[in-house]
Amino acid sequence: MIAILGATGYVGSHYLSYLRTRGIACEGLSRAELDYADFSTFLGWLKDRRPDFVINAAGYTGKPNVDACELNKAECLFGNAVLPGRIRQACEETKTPWGHVSSGCVFQGRPSDNLGWTEDDQPNFSFRSPPCSFYSGTKALGEEMLRGAANCYVWRLRVPFNHEDSNRNYLTKLLQYDRLLDVENSLSHLDDYVAATFACWEKQIPFGLYNVVNPGAVTTLQVVEWIKEAGLTAKEFSFFESEREFMQEAGRTPRSSCVLDSSKIIDAGVPLRPVEEACRDSLRRMAN
Amino acid sequence: MIAILGATGYVGSHYLSYLRTRGIACEGLSRAELDYADFSTFLGWLKDRRPDFVINAAGYTGKPNVDACELNKAECLFGNAVLPGRIRQACEETKTPWGHVSSGCVFQGRPSDNLGWTEDDQPNFSFRSPPCSFYSGTKALGEEMLRGAANCYVWRLRVPFNHEDSNRNYLTKLLQYDRLLDVENSLSHLDDYVAATFACWEKQIPFGLYNVVNPGAVTTLQVVEWIKEAGLTAKEFSFFESEREFMQEAGRTPRSSCVLDSSKIIDAGVPLRPVEEACRDSLRRMAN
Numbered sequence: 163m164i165a166i167l168g169a170t171g172y173v174g175s176h177y178l179s180y181l182r183t184r185g186i187a188c189e190g191l192s193r194a195e196l197d198y199a200d201f202s203t204f205l206g207w208l209k210d211r212r213p214d215f216v217i218n219a220a221g222y223t224g225k226p227n228v229d230a231c232e233l234n235k236a237e238c239l240f241g242n243a244v245l246p247g248r249i250r251q252a253c254e255e256t257k258t259p260w261g262h263v264s265s266g267c268v269f270q271g272r273p274s275d276n277l278g279w280t281e282d283d284q285p286n287f288s289f290r291s292p293p294c295s296f297y298s299g300t301k302a303l304g305e306e307m308l309r310g311a312a313n314c315y316v317w318r319l320r321v322p323f324n325h326e327d328s329n330r331n332y333l334t335k336l337l338q339y340d341r342l343l344d345v346e347n348s349l350s351h352l353d354d355y356v357a358a359t360f361a362c363w364e365k366q367i368p369f370g371l372y373n374v375v376n377p378g379a380v381t382t383l384q385v386v387e388w389i390k391e392a393g394l395t396a397k398e399f400s401f402f403e404s405e406r407e408f409m410q411e412a413g414r415t416p417r418s419s420c421v422l423d424s425s426k427i428i429d430a431g432v433p434l435r436p437v438e439e440a441c442r443d444s445l446r447r448m449a450n
Numbered sequence: 451m452i453a454i455l456g457a458t459g460y461v462g463s464h465y466l467s468y469l470r471t472r473g474i475a476c477e478g479l480s481r482a483e484l485d486y487a488d489f490s491t492f493l494g495w496l497k498d499r500r501p502d503f504v505i506n507a508a509g510y511t512g513k514p515n516v517d518a519c520e521l522n523k524a525e526c527l528f529g530n531a532v533l534p535g536r537i538r539q540a541c542e543e544t545k546t547p548w549g550h551v552s553s554g555c556v557f558q559g560r561p562s563d564n565l566g567w568t569e570d571d572q573p574n575f576s577f578r579s580p581p582c583s584f585y586s587g588t589k590a591l592g593e594e595m596l597r598g599a600a601n602c603y604v605w606r607l608r609v610p611f612n613h614e615d616s617n618r619n620y621l622t623k624l625l626q627y628d629r630l631l632d633v634e635n636s637l638s639h640l641d642d643y644v645a646a647t648f649a650c651w652e653k654q655i656p657f658g659l660y661n662v663v664n665p666g667a668v669t670t671l672q673v674v675e676w677i678k679e680a681g682l683t684a685k686e687f688s689f690f691e692s693e694r695e696f697m698q699e700a701g702r703t704p705r706s707s708c709v710l711d712s713s714k715i716i717d718a719g720v721p722l723r724p725v726e727e728a729c730r731d732s733l734r735r736m737a738n
Binding site: 201235236239240243244247251289290292303307 | 489577580
């Protein structure tokens with residue numbers, strides 16, 4: 163049985179439907195039902211139910227966006243850093259293999275050699291490498307809590323999207339915002355991410371840290387072109403002139419925009435399609 | 451009524467006996483009795499009991515020393531950073547004034563102008579200014595959670611000591627360790643700290659951040675001389691040749707050694723005696 167923590171969230175609910183569709187026994191936990199954030203409660207549950215694998219899709223992301231994390235720092239820190247630390251302890255004590263949904267938001271920009279950041283690079287948008295958003299700081303600290311963890315995957319997600327309308331979907335967001343910031347980013351197609359991360363466990367690739375983004379990078383301007391090509395909107399998009407103008411007028415905390423290298427997971431035998439293909443495919447499906 | 455959180459701890463128990471000795475109504479809370487680390491539980495308690503002032507002396511320090519924090523990062527982060535954030539929220543919601551026991555361990559060394567670090571200086575031994583111990587990182591993050599908090603004192607304690615034998619007392623530690631590291635430090639006489647911090651509230655000095663150390667600084671070598679003068683031990687103390695040797699042979703994580711400037715609290719009308727006087731007085735009392 164596969165257990166999903168944070169099963170009512172954007173990512174967790176997709177794991178649940180993916181596993182159900184494939185007919186794999188799974189159980190979704192939400193904190194309202196079982197307070198898995200309490201160490202003893204979760205440890206007891208693990209000993210009782212003995213899941214084969216646990217996926218931690220719980221975390222604090224901030225609604226409607228990352229700015230909200232600046233306003234509820236205690237719960238952001240709790241959900242993104244303390245919680246993975248406690249899950250690690252409980253999973254190590256029961257020898258339960260597990261995977262953690264982390265974030266690529268711990269990086270800014272791309273390395274000078276012009277490829278993406280790899281799993282060997284230290285986060286450069288974190289408490290230890292300021293400035294950063296509070297959200298990114300807590301996610302990087304969450305990864306730090308898992309360093310050296312036994313039987314543990316850490317999977318970096320970055321700007322999730324797919325064809326389904328959702329206020330957490332990057333493409334939906336682009337369609338809704340009045341003004342956009344043109345930046346270059348790696349993206350994770352959510353269904354691709356879910357399938358690829360679960361494949362890590364199924365294929366028994368080595369435990370550890372993986373960037374799980376579709377290969378390549380996109381600029382906001384490029385995605386807006388694809389949105390128009392797909393006939394999704396007739397509106398004229400307007401752009402902030404600079405990140406500085408964006409921060410002055412719209413953002414409370416700096417955003418991470420970054421390019422990640424996903425060759426580690428691909429080389430380990432888990433394929434991911436190029437970001438342009440995933441993106442245009444989603445837009446086509448949204449238009450139909 | 452004054453409420454003390456962490457009332458069974460080294461600092462909390464001293465607040466409790468100080469207030470009781472003075473005949474001031476107070477209530478000590480420990481998490482075993484009331485889980486004040488749970489936001490709703492604590493909020494309900496505040497609404498019910500309406501304390502005039504709350505002192506948060508709860509925190510995760512690591513036993514026997516700061517190295518233990520590297521092994522239980524989740525609870526260290528929870529106790530030192532998430533907890534103050536939650537207490538802030540509950541106190542702000544109920545308009546309860548309060549004080550937080552922070553730590554001077556968020557600094558290293560002394561500023562180049564040769565005086566101590568002030569409350570205007572940014573911590574230089576923290577996640578945002580690495581390297582640091584995990585403990586110091588969480589204490590600095592705890593202060594960050596309280597930035598801009600309403601009706602809130604943040605009081606930095608640094609290497610507490612007094613005349614009472616305790617494995618948390620700096621002087622007791624010096625007497626017990628096989629080898630010492632000669633560093634320069636500010637210290638807080640525990641009873642002076644408790645009296646001075648409570649005086650902040652009684653005298654209604656402005657809320658905010660205060661270094662609460664006895665003025666001046668000591669070196670380990672100097673304190674060892676005073677220990678010998680007081681006739682507390684006949685043993686020959688031996689010293690590590692360098693911090694590097696200490697880290698290789700004894701320490702798991704770097705220690706903060708620093709000098710803090712306590713003139714802000716003194717200028718606000720709360721006196722503190724010089725560190726040499728406090729230290730030699732404690733040693734004399736230990737010897738009797």
